[in-house]
Amino acid sequence: MVLLQYVQQYGKNKKVTLKCYNTQDITEFFNEDNEYSMLYRIDNLYGLSQNPDTKDYIMFLEDEYCENCGKQCTHIVEKWCELCEISYLKKNFTNWTSGNEKINNFIQEFQLRINNYTDIIVEWIPYNQFDNIKEIGKNDLFTIYSAIWKNGQLNYDKNKRIYKRNLKNQNEIVTLKSFNSQNITEEFFNEGNKYSIYSHQDDKIYGVSQNPNTKNYIIVIQERYCENCGNEYTDTFHKWCKSCQISNLKKNFTNWTSKNEKIDKFIQEMQLKIDCYDDTIVEWIPYEQFNNIKKINKDDFVTICSAIWKNGQLNYDEYKKIYQRNLKNNDRKIILKFHKLQDHNTDEFFNEANEYSIKIYGDNNRDNKIYGITQNPDTNEYIMVIENKYCEKCSENLHYYTWCKTCQLDNLKNNFINWTSGNKKIDELIQEMQLKINDKLDTIFEWIPFNQFNKIEIIGKGGFAIVYSAIWKDGPLFYKEKFRRTSGNRKVALKCLHNSSQNITDEFINESIFS
Ligand SMILES: [Zn+2]
Ligand SMILES: [Zn+2]
Ligand SMILES: [Zn+2]
Incomplete structure (x- = not known):
């Protein structure tokens, strides 16, 4: 197969590449072994055409x-050419200088490492680009500052095909690591080389700067240090400092009370367990925060109710670096567990409370999260x-699921009387398949009336069956809060058995089960 290439104006002045194949065999386009296969061109393929004279196929x-x-x-999609970008950066080497050859080389080496349009262009950054400079820590080699970088980093603009500074990167908080001596040593470069230009990593380097007063050189990196304590964040990506957050929670212990020492102590202990920015802050929650309380289960010791929590839980805000209540957590449906204990000082209550997790997706065998403790002011019950x-x-209790298998099987069984294939053996087969459902994403195997199929075409013959393709008007049945069909006009294959007319053989049943 010979490849010819044309570049033409097409459509609304959109530049496209036409790839013309001197083949009249359309199956070549679907051949996985062909490097020009459409299968590899999904991202940038506009369409197919055919030259009316030669009958050759053309890809747009x-x-x-x-x-x-x-x-x-x-x-290709971003129109980013590594060769040209590198040569542009090289040409630009003469347009900036740090005043120090070693520093210039250091920045240049970083620049020439780019091989992706998302990589960071490490720059020489004038010191007057920084605002709000605050010292937050110091060691033998470096003094650490937090600062606001006014213009922010360069980003590749794929429409204009140039690097420019986006508004969204303006006034970014960065960390400045200022070398404690005017004389640059290997230690400065070793520190700089710890950081990366990969934008998806959390150890990004942005550039080098120099304080004009002290003449000290500065490595500019992404915000990595807690402004409050000067230590590296526990979680750089979410700008979360465990020790500072724990100390904030401790300071706040005096601002709330359950009026029961043991309950207070339990909540405090749970709060101090946080280890991750999205762990739950277990709280003392005033009872008036709950609306719409409905009983869903009851035994001798425990009554379980569903309720709406007006304000909802606390979430960590990585910009403000505090916990606050998001609007999206308002009116959250939760469970209240009322305990009929005469004496809440019994260990039973706390043993059970300790069974719950503070992790967003649960941990070990503790899959339900606890949000807090409350108290019914009328009965004084703790909840x-x-x-x-x-x-x-x-x-x-569905544990890991939001889908109740028990109820689903009941629904399916109750629905058996609403459909029939007219053949007892087939009905039994379909019923058996339906009751195998094990996950809310499972398709529900059904009896489908033949008038649900359109555009029936033969696509193959084999064994004792003919295979057709067809469009299924309503599409398959799924479960999402209730049974529903969300993907109508779905292309399906139909297998029609030769001579099957009335005799349902074991072969048919086997094929249905295993296909
Ligand atoms: Zn190029
Ligand atoms: Zn801190
Ligand atoms: Zn159920």
């Missing part, structure tokens, strides 16, 4: 060649506030 592809050097772009994982219908 997004322009994939660099306007500047004519070679194929490194990143655990936990995550809602109960089935509304059968009150079963």
